[in-house]
Amino acid sequence: MAFATDKLIFGPDDVDLSRSPLAGHFAAETYVLGAFNPGLARLPNGNLLMMVRVAEALVQPIDDGHVRCIRWSDGRFSLDAWPLALCDTADPRKFLVRGGAWRVMALTSLSWLLPVELAPDGLEVIAVHYDRAIAPHADFQCYGIEDARISRVGERWLMTSCSVSPERHSTTLYSSLDGLDWRFEDIVLDHQNKDMLIFEGQIDGQYWAQTRPLGDLYFAYPPDSPWRAGPSINLATSPDALHWKPHRRPGIRPHADTLATARIGGGTPPILTDAGWLTLWHGVEPKEIVGIYRTYWSLLAADDPARVLRTDHAPLLEANPVLTRPLEDKIYVRDIVFSTGIADGGDHFIIASGEADLACRITHIPKARFGL
Secondary structure, three states, X not given: OOOOOEEEEEOHHHOOXXXXXXXXXXXXXXEEEEEEEEEEEEOOOOOEEEEEEEEEEEOOOEEOOEEEEEEEEOOEEEEEEEEHHHEEOOOOOEEEEOOOOOOEEEEOEEEEEEEEEEOOOOOOEEEEOHHHOEXXXXXXXXXXXXXXXXXXEOXXXXXXXXXXXXXXXXXXXXXXXXXXXXXXXXXXXXXXXXXXXXXXXXXXXXXXXXXXXXXXXXXXXXXOOOEOOOOOEEEEEEOOOOOOEEOOOOOEOOEOOOHHHOEEEEOOOOEEEOOEEEEEEEEEEOOOOOOEEEEEEEEEEOOEEEEEEEEEEEEEEOOOHHHHHHHHHHOOOOOEEEEEEEEEOOOEEEEEEEEOOOEEEEEEEEHHHHOO
């Protein structure tokens, strides 16, 4: 479905790498592989803030028979070199290290978070706050910080992000009193729980969140079940947003008869409407290495988010090659839209997405599209 307001607002050419947290740490030249998957929040001044994931990569990752990756350690960024003969480099976003009993990978880029302030409608960049960029600061973030999601709960802004390291693939929490200056809180979820979205509001004094644990093994549903085994969107509750307990009942599960959502995960933080919690999520249809990413939506009961009131199996957003045509020389994956932020725009919602793992896309979607 096409929307009247739909544009790329920020991309690789808009990042000044001379002001990157990685600048000056090693001699190798870098470039912006992607500036994408932005968290979104309304600031006290009415402007919007995108927390953009900047994936910074080496211009020459392969050198002298080795493939190199960037790593943070002891306050500095440095390069590791892996023998090319041990590595599978088919996926441009990562490489697999062969020879072990487990799937082991390293990234071809290191991600950090860049605050980009937009006009109230999200259609103009007002300022880029390099002085407030968030970069790795601990061993559990040594391969980067990815995919911020921002929620306003009471007087605080809460931001989850994925911190990547050999120690764990964890969810880390940041908080802010103004939506712009962020304080690191702690690790809140452990290994491979990649899409944690905190609800924008509490239920009976409890924080709620969507989670999406990953694994290589899933148990089968009965043959006649409407559900497909695999990654699903789960729920968790917390008294303080730091200590989380998995909810007993499942959240949103992939349907057995819908191949386009064979794998699903969270997208935008659930936002409360008169009809319930509106949540946008992503479905991945298998195709080649990466798959086709689309955005879908569901409505959850206001007092019980485990109860799904409505789900639309038609995609809300799909990748738009018209938008990325001016960036054709930079494209390395296709068929991906990954919605990561939502804000109220009056008679419409402002949706922030990552397009092609490359740039930030802003779309205005009328509330009537959701029956609101």
